[in-house]
Amino acid sequence: MSTTAEPGLRERKKAATRQALHDAAVRLATEHGLDRITVEAIADEAGVSRRTFSNYFGSKEEALMYGDFRRVQSLIEMVRARPASESPWTALTAAAAAFTGELGELDPQLVVQGRLLRSHPTLIAAQVQTFAAVERDLAAEVSARMAEDDPRGVRARMTAATFLVALRVSLNMWLEAPAGTPLWQMAEEALATAGRGFK
Known part of the structure; x- marks a missing residue:
């Protein structure tokens, strides 16, 4: 199998994770208010770890x-x-x-x-x-x-x-x-x- 497609797949997965975190942040902020949500809650909502969240965004505001x-x-x-x-x-x-x-x-x-x-x-x-x-x-x-x-x-x-x-x-x-x-x-x-x- 050629490895030339792998970076494209990796980038697509990263983009999907970033979008999932953003969507989760918007959903939770809409339902509960920005002050009542945490980075951990956003990560849980998106189905990823807190560390993964930190790889993509520096704060819940940035994710939003x-x-x-x-x-x-x-x-x-x-x-x-x-x-x-x-x-x-x-x-x-x-x-x-x-x-x-x-x-x-x-x-x-x-x-x-x-x-x-x-x-x-x-x-x-x-x-x-x-x-x-x-x-x-x-x-x-x-x-x-x-x-x-x-x-x-x-x-x-x-x-x-x-x-x-x-x-x-x-x-x-x-x-x-x-x-x-x-x-x-x-x-x-x-x-x-x-x-x-x-x-």
Whole structure:
């Protein structure tokens, strides 16, 4: 048997375990509240050991926010798929429009996370860390599209960070808005305001 497929299988198993832990964290937090659940309870719910949990997440907050991490990774893929001729902010805005269109179908777990975010400052901090963790990858996509010199990568990092902050703020505002409010309506305004220095 060829060993070339083994890394792919191993990665799939890791991804399945990570997703199972995230799902367990969301279920338990929804049923019992964040303050009343423990890492041990999440591990038990997912059918893994406490040590296995620690191999994937540093805290219950991080496990809960894994959905956001995956969504932002998806957003980066959308940016990557935009035509190479587009300027950085144009590509970012177009990707955000597609991204918010998909979220507009309102993943129930996203609603749960939104409710938890409003009542737990530790989750807000975890969300900020989640977005910051992908900032470097997004900055690399921005840098590849830049026409002007940016030897230290400052402008690329600032562009990526500004974009992510605008998206995070509009997402949180949308979760607090009346039902039926289009996410893109909030995101478009936030991105237009934030992007004035990056056109």
